[in-house]
Amino acid sequence: MDGHMILVSFCLGCAALALWLLVRFPAVGPRRPGAVILAVLAVGVGLALAGALFDAVTRLGGYGVALALVAVVLPVLTGAFWVTGCAFRALAGMPGLRS
Numbered sequence: 001m002d003g004h005m006i007l008v009s010f011c012l013g014c015a016a017l018a019l020w021l022l023v024r025f026p027a028v029g030p031r032r033p034g035a036v037i038l039a040v041l042a043v044g045v046g047l048a049l050a051g052a053l054f055d056a057v058t059r060l061g062g063y064g065v066a067l068a069l070v071a072v073v074l075p076v077l078t079g080a081f082w083v084t085g086c087a088f089r090a091l092a093g094m095p096g097l098r099s
Contacts, residue, residue, distance in 0.1 A: 018081030
């Protein structure tokens with residue numbers, strides 16, 4: 001299995017996990033526009049730092065890549081998908097956007 005297939009699998013798994021979190025805990029997460037913007041900015045910073053952190057963790061030893069995937073990629077991607085779902089939920093709840 002090459003790296004692209006692993007990343008696609010992690011993206012699909014993290015999206016499914018974030019969807020489960022949105023459905024299971026509907027009251028949790030940012031709902032006001034200002035809070036959503038701050039959450040999106042925080043995820044952007046997390047995604048920007050994830051590459052360097054991934055490289056650092058992979059150098060830890062034989063299990064570095066597996067540890068980096070579970071400890072860095074999984075939470076960052078899940079958080080990104082979760083915040084995206086919260087942003088869509090907040091946009092859908094705004095007045096005047098439905099016909």
